[in-house]
Amino acid sequence: QQASQKQVVGVAIPAATHSFTAGIVYWANQAKKDLEKANPGLQVIVKTAANASEQANQLQDLVTVNKINALVIFPFESAALTKPVAQVKSKGIYVTVVDRGLTDTSAQDAYVAGDNTAFGRIPAEYIAKALGGKGNIVALRGIPTTLDNERMEAFNAVLKKHPDLKLLDAKHANWNRDDAFKVTQDYLTRFKNIDAIWAADDDMAVGVLRAIEQAKRNDIKLVFGGAGAKGMVKTLMDGSNPLIQANVSYSPKFMYDAIKLTAEARLKGQKLPATTIIPSVLITKENAKQFYFPDSPF
Amino acid sequence: MSLAVEFREITKAFGPVQVLHGVSFELAPGRVVGLLGENGAGKSTLMKILAGYEQPSGGSLLVDGQPRRFASSREAQAQGIVLIHQEFNLAEDLTIAQNIFLGHEKKCGWRLDEAAMERETARVLAEVGLRASPGTRVRQLIVAEKQLVEIAKALARNARLLVMDEPTATLTPGETERLFALVARLKAGGTTIVYISHKLDEVERITDEVVVMRDGRFVARQPTAALTRHQMANLMVGRELSDLFPPRQPPLPDAPVLLRVRDLSVPGWAQGASFEVRAGEIFGFAGLVGAGRTELFEGLLGLRPCRAAGVEIAGHASLPKSPREAADQGLTYLSEDRKGKGLHVQLPLAENLTLMNLRAYGGRWLQPAAEQAALRQAVAAFGIRTGDLGCRASQLSGGNQQKLALAKVLQPQPRVVVLDEPTRGVDVGAKRDIYFLIQRLAAQGRAVVVISSELPELIGLCHRVAVMRAGRIAATLAQEQLNEEELIGHATGTR
Amino acid sequence: MPPEHAERAPAPAGRAPGTWWGRLHGAGPVIGLVLLCLAGTALNGDFATLDNALNVLTRTAFIGIIAVGMCFVIISGGIDLSVGSMAALIAGCMILVMNGAAQAIASPVAVVAVGMAVALALGAAFGLAHGLLITKGRIEPFIVTLGTLGIFRAYLTYFAGGGAITLDNALADLYSPVYYGSLLGVPIPVWIFALVALAGGFILNRTAYGRYVQAIGSNEQVARYAAVDVDRVKILTYMLLGLCVGIATLLYVPRLGSASPTTGLLWELEAIAAVIVGGTALKGGAGSITGTLVGAVLLSVISNILNLTSIISVYLNAAVQGFVIIVVAFLQRGRR
Amino acid sequence: MPPEHAERAPAPAGRAPGTWWGRLHGAGPVIGLVLLCLAGTALNGDFATLDNALNVLTRTAFIGIIAVGMCFVIISGGIDLSVGSMAALIAGCMILVMNGAAQAIASPVAVVAVGMAVALALGAAFGLAHGLLITKGRIEPFIVTLGTLGIFRAYLTYFAGGGAITLDNALADLYSPVYYGSLLGVPIPVWIFALVALAGGFILNRTAYGRYVQAIGSNEQVARYAAVDVDRVKILTYMLLGLCVGIATLLYVPRLGSASPTTGLLWELEAIAAVIVGGTALKGGAGSITGTLVGAVLLSVISNILNLTSIISVYLNAAVQGFVIIVVAFLQRGRR
Ligand SMILES: Nc1ncnc2c1ncn2[C@@H]1O[C@H](COP(=O)(O)OP(=O)(O)OP(=O)(O)O)[C@@H](O)[C@H]1O
Ligand SMILES: Nc1ncnc2c1ncn2[C@@H]1O[C@H](COP(=O)(O)OP(=O)(O)OP(=O)(O)O)[C@@H](O)[C@H]1O
Ligand SMILES: O[C@@H]1[C@@H](O)[C@H](O)OC[C@H]1O
Numbered sequence A: 001q002q003a004s005q006k007q008v009v010g011v012a013i014p015a016a017t018h019s020f021t022a023g024i025v026y027w028a029n030q031a032k033k034d035l036e037k038a039n040p041g042l043q044v045i046v047k048t049a050a051n052a053s054e055q056a057n058q059l060q061d062l063v064t065v066n067k068i069n070a071l072v073i074f075p076f077e078s079a080a081l082t083k084p085v086a087q088v089k090s091k092g093i094y095v096t097v098v099d100r101g102l103t104d105t106s107a108q109d110a111y112v113a114g115d116n117t118a119f120g121r122i123p124a125e126y127i128a129k130a131l132g133g134k135g136n137i138v139a140l141r142g143i144p145t146t147l148d149n150e151r152m153e154a155f156n157a158v159l160k161k162h163p164d165l166k167l168l169d170a171k172h173a174n175w176n177r178d179d180a181f182k183v184t185q186d187y188l189t190r191f192k193n194i195d196a197i198w199a200a201d202d203d204m205a206v207g208v209l210r211a212i213e214q215a216k217r218n219d220i221k222l223v224f225g226g227a228g229a230k231g232m233v234k235t236l237m238d239g240s241n242p243l244i245q246a247n248v249s250y251s252p253k254f255m256y257d258a259i260k261l262t263a264e265a266r267l268k269g270q271k272l273p274a275t276t277i278i279p280s281v282l283i284t285k286e287n288a289k290q291f292y293f294p295d296s297p298f
Numbered sequence B: 001m002s003l004a005v006e007f008r009e010i011t012k013a014f015g016p017v018q019v020l021h022g023v024s025f026e027l028a029p030g031r032v033v034g035l036l037g038e039n040g041a042g043k044s045t046l047m048k049i050l051a052g053y054e055q056p057s058g059g060s061l062l063v064d065g066q067p068r069r070f071a072s073s074r075e076a077q078a079q080g081i082v083l084i085h086q087e088f089n090l091a092e093d094l095t096i097a098q099n100i101f102l103g104h105e106k107k108c109g110w111r112l113d114e115a116a117m118e119r120e121t122a123r124v125l126a127e128v129g130l131r132a133s134p135g136t137r138v139r140q141l142i143v144a145e146k147q148l149v150e151i152a153k154a155l156a157r158n159a160r161l162l163v164m165d166e167p168t169a170t171l172t173p174g175e176t177e178r179l180f181a182l183v184a185r186l187k188a189g190g191t192t193i194v195y196i197s198h199k200l201d202e203v204e205r206i207t208d209e210v211v212v213m214r215d216g217r218f219v220a221r222q223p224t225a226a227l228t229r230h231q232m233a234n235l236m237v238g239r240e241l242s243d244l245f246p247p248r249q250p251p252l253p254d255a256p257v258l259l260r261v262r263d264l265s266v267p268g269w270a271q272g273a274s275f276e277v278r279a280g281e282i283f284g285f286a287g288l289v290g291a292g293r294t295e296l297f298e299g300l301l302g303l304r305p306c307r308a309a310g311v312e313i314a315g316h317a318s319l320p321k322s323p324r325e326a327a328d329q330g331l332t333y334l335s336e337d338r339k340g341k342g343l344h345v346q347l348p349l350a351e352n353l354t355l356m357n358l359r360a361y362g363g364r365w366l367q368p369a370a371e372q373a374a375l376r377q378a379v380a381a382f383g384i385r386t387g388d389l390g391c392r393a394s395q396l397s398g399g400n401q402q403k404l405a406l407a408k409v410l411q412p413q414p415r416v417v418v419l420d421e422p423t424r425g426v427d428v429g430a431k432r433d434i435y436f437l438i439q440r441l442a443a444q445g446r447a448v449v450v451i452s453s454e455l456p457e458l459i460g461l462c463h464r465v466a467v468m469r470a471g472r473i474a475a476t477l478a479q480e481q482l483n484e485e486e487l488i489g490h491a492t493g494t495r
Numbered sequence C, D: 001m002p003p004e005h006a007e008r009a010p011a012p013a014g015r016a017p018g019t020w021w022g023r024l025h026g027a028g029p030v031i032g033l034v035l036l037c038l039a040g041t042a043l044n045g046d047f048a049t050l051d052n053a054l055n056v057l058t059r060t061a062f063i064g065i066i067a068v069g070m071c072f073v074i075i076s077g078g079i080d081l082s083v084g085s086m087a088a089l090i091a092g093c094m095i096l097v098m099n100g101a102a103q104a105i106a107s108p109v110a111v112v113a114v115g116m117a118v119a120l121a122l123g124a125a126f127g128l129a130h131g132l133l134i135t136k137g138r139i140e141p142f143i144v145t146l147g148t149l150g151i152f153r154a155y156l157t158y159f160a161g162g163g164a165i166t167l168d169n170a171l172a173d174l175y176s177p178v179y180y181g182s183l184l185g186v187p188i189p190v191w192i193f194a195l196v197a198l199a200g201g202f203i204l205n206r207t208a209y210g211r212y213v214q215a216i217g218s219n220e221q222v223a224r225y226a227a228v229d230v231d232r233v234k235i236l237t238y239m240l241l242g243l244c245v246g247i248a249t250l251l252y253v254p255r256l257g258s259a260s261p262t263t264g265l266l267w268e269l270e271a272i273a274a275v276i277v278g279g280t281a282l283k284g285g286a287g288s289i290t291g292t293l294v295g296a297v298l299l300s301v302i303s304n305i306l307n308l309t310s311i312i313s314v315y316l317n318a319a320v321q322g323f324v325i326i327v328v329a330f331l332q333r334g335r336r
């Protein structure tokens, strides 16, 4: 009867394809390590998927073969994973969804997420303030996704309030350093006067900075990345690049929290609050230290 | 500097199929030796062993008295042994010069010495009589020209022993004459020559002695002068051969015209060709290489851009847009280019045979059993020699591939059939079978067009012959006007 | 499945086909699959359960069905890089149409039927476009389908406004048995997969059209001279593949209920890999549906086993898959 | 560049080569490029500036250099799907080695030199592995490199712990002129690209090795009969490509000073597309370095123009690229 009490927590997350998801993988494994050490009756199985259908396959396998009792999932994609997660839940398995929400919330027991609206709003507000409500901005977007849309909408909503702030263009650079470098190069060719660049992810900010450096342009006063990658937070802490003045938090550490909360609650037979939002907050030189995790890949 | 070669008990098996059963004979240095044998007798295989392309399964090979075993053609060529293949071995994307020097490039330091190679190529091309620039891509050459390139390639190697495996199968009399002059020059220079051919008149003319093989065995070695053509043929097939050509039955006077062509032009190749072929008639096409006969018919089949004032095939009055349409109208065509256009060498025999007529092998679903039955029938009817009915076409000897290709185009029971070099590489016995077959096709009321570079074949077989020169039909000769002088005269424009 | 003539790939020089050696090599992928299953069972006892086997077969259905069509294209000497994007675009259009039709048509069953018809029609139409560009336009298949790979996905992204296109809940519930239901204990997708494979095998080996496909791949010129209507056969081949993509999409939509810019990403590589691992040569001319089937199953078994165990770093999953693919191909190398 | 024999495409049947028609078709990609540049200038005056031209050429360098190597592989009848992953892994290893060596070796110039040597050696070694598996192992190149595509990227991800591997700051500053520096006003990467292309053209058209590459792609059996050491030539071809990937990586690392699992994603498709758009047939036998060069530039010009304008929805960028690729290929269709 010991065996039936054993808790098996399945963790399904996207594969590490860029720094942010690498952070997710890192924190998931970190949680596995810490939790299994602290609770001998607990097993945590981490699965990474390269696309939505692979993740759906993994859910099946976790249920059929690994016989999990709880699932913590960072859905590869919201809509596509909704049905497969509902199937898992219908087998009596406790489901915690992280970050990319499902389209049907009845398919989950709990939801832990970052705040994508704030992720778009905060940089817009910061840029507006820094430029005194007047100036030219270009933006670099991520991979076309709902979450990218949410951020862009929040950003645009703020700009609406500042008629003198002009968004010259917003192109997709796919959360990728190389794409960001090229897109920025071409922005710089095209627009002779840019005051601020919003790169909606710190990976892209790396490419943006290099392109500016190469073009030796000094009209740009501000580059705002996002998500608080450790390299960028470090730059902020050290004040080593005048273009980098602030960031917005969106730490993959919420993966760790979600697994921990789920596992501990399940061991005690409790439930999680239906929704836990990990706020996205403004990071500046002053509070940067709090957001710096040198061991994480992100 | 001539090479003497001796085969001792050479055997060769491809998997379970034993092809050579202990062949022993000698090639005397400095002579021209004709190597004769039926299709599939093992001539090409033996010569490939000599030239390092195949390894013998047993026996030994002596070169100038020394036992040798060539692991590659390069080793054989180092000894001065060069083979001109029966099937072309040219890289189509490369130029003539690049093919001729492939694997033997001239260099200065790291760089290729293009100038020297082109010069040398121009020289050997002139020697074989091919008027093409060394920079021409092989893909653009016609079959006969490719054959000349093969010969030129061998010349560029400075052979001490040269094997020519059916070099004239695709050549017309002009090129053939030039080749003979070349053979004489080489012989005078001390080169040993092995000459494989099914054209016995040629063998009679240029060889000093003949070696005959049958079923993978050595049969006879005789001075050429001591044999008549008839005796050669009998030695090859191992029985008494009677008349080569069937008696001709003239088409009925009221026989309908099955193929009517008016003013067909294939730009760049043929202009204003008009002719008619009636049911029961065998209509020949003669001409020199490059006269445009092949291209004329490729145009008629929709394979080349062309225009015509009128075309009528078995009652359908329209110019086909593709071989498919032509076949639907009742016309099929046997290409002179067996490997490139005629057969799927990588596919099994049955699939080759039935490809043009799959409708006959099952309504909705194909019936492999019926296809196999058809193959067995064709093998018997056309005398195709093969160890294994399931083998691929590439495993047949050259002549047997030709028979398969012929069987294939006759599968759809065409009302009109165009045969371009139908006996290319076929042995005398089988040639005779094919002539009788053509005669039977005509007797059944079909219209048969035979394009051939072998004048005796046209003379012995056809009711009428059109002679093409430089893309135009220079003359159309009736049966009683057919003789070599007349044909050559019109073909070369001296008449 | 009828005995596959097409399987008789060129035997190694000097060896007659049909010897035990030839047969052994032909069995390369099967041996690979059996070994892999043994390994799976050793690593996790639950691997060898019926449930797991059905799971694996069910999820192989998408790629497997596409691979059947791809097998024809590759045998004919072509290639199609666009299938993943095509599936995504078809899924998107299908969902949009169904959501739209739900307003107009009362019967939800009819709505689903309309959606299915749209999927199949679109698949065939895209295939037709490929075929025409390749034959009449005389453009390399690689280029044509590389182009449409971008075009299809871009249009899906555009229709989806960068996000996802999602099927209405009511329809999704009605439609879901197509993926999740079973017949005689066997999931519907497995039935459909089996039917498509069987039909593919028959068409390839028992019809004139199938023979023409092989003949064209073996030597297009010869086929043309042999009165094969090369262009028509090629166009049909791409349409057949398009249809297969349409069928696969029919099964995909009820499973995940949505289409987004990442749907079907890299399916082309998986489908081509299934065909080639199954023993068909990329240069065309000969190949087999059975091999393709085994290839597709083999590829999903690899990732299934990786899911069932955690013996190696998650980062290295792709490496294991790579090694296994190479090893399986090595097992049947003589067939080239 | 030496005059390219390989470029003289088969003229349409019945027409002598070298007519204006043949020449026009051969110029397909060039015409495409010119038209595109005119369109670019019309859409945005800044397109035609020297700075923009140099930007485009500089960023083309990576893909362009890889495409030169790919051109050899494709002409020889092979393919390499792994180049993107290979570049990523080489970049990662190179950075790790340099960061490590920085502790041990005093001179930073020496450290960078060691890094460069490692990149080239790794490239050649990976190419050798491909060549051996393909020739001695007799496995289809598609399969071998599909396998290593996964393997290389998985190992990079593993070494990077999923994140990015970043070059130490001091080294990055020292190394960065290799990407950002100029000589006579022309950026270093453009010089290197030009040198590689020149060398490639010379090797392909002026050495026996280059001749053998073409012969093997045209007809492997014929090459074998001509006593060409086919295996050796093929292995060298893959090594050459590996070297090109190494060189491209040398230029890539100083640009961003890091390597991550997204580095080099889909470069294989871009490199192959550059070769094929440049007029080389996928089935091998003939092709040209000049064409490849033009193809590579053409592909980057398309995305450059899209970045310089906002006339169409951002979601449709990929569609425009797809259309342009197909149209350019159509312009030179007669060459097949
Ligand atoms: N690669 C092979 N595999 C199996 N059998 C082969 C192979 N090559 C040749 N053969 C067989 O060997 C026999 C001899 O063939 P070969 O080509 O030597 O004949 P040949 O005397 O040159 O005939 P032809 O006059 O028709 O050219 C034939 O029966 C042929 O089918
Ligand atoms: N552009 C051209 N215009 C006119 N004649 C050409 C042109 N190009 C080539 N030729 C000639 O046409 C010849 C082509 O020969 P073709 O294939 O038509 O001969 P054929 O009569 O079919 O040959 P065979 O008698 O061997 O069957 C070339 O050798 C050349 O002399
Ligand atoms: O991968 C994404 C990351 O890069 C972005 O910044 O935030 C959301 C993540 O899904």
Ligand SMILES: [Mg+2]
Binding pocket: B043, B044, B045, B086, B165, B397, B398, B399
């Ligand atoms: Mg022979």
Ligand SMILES: [Mg+2]
Binding pocket: B293, B294, B295, B336
């Ligand atoms: Mg001819």
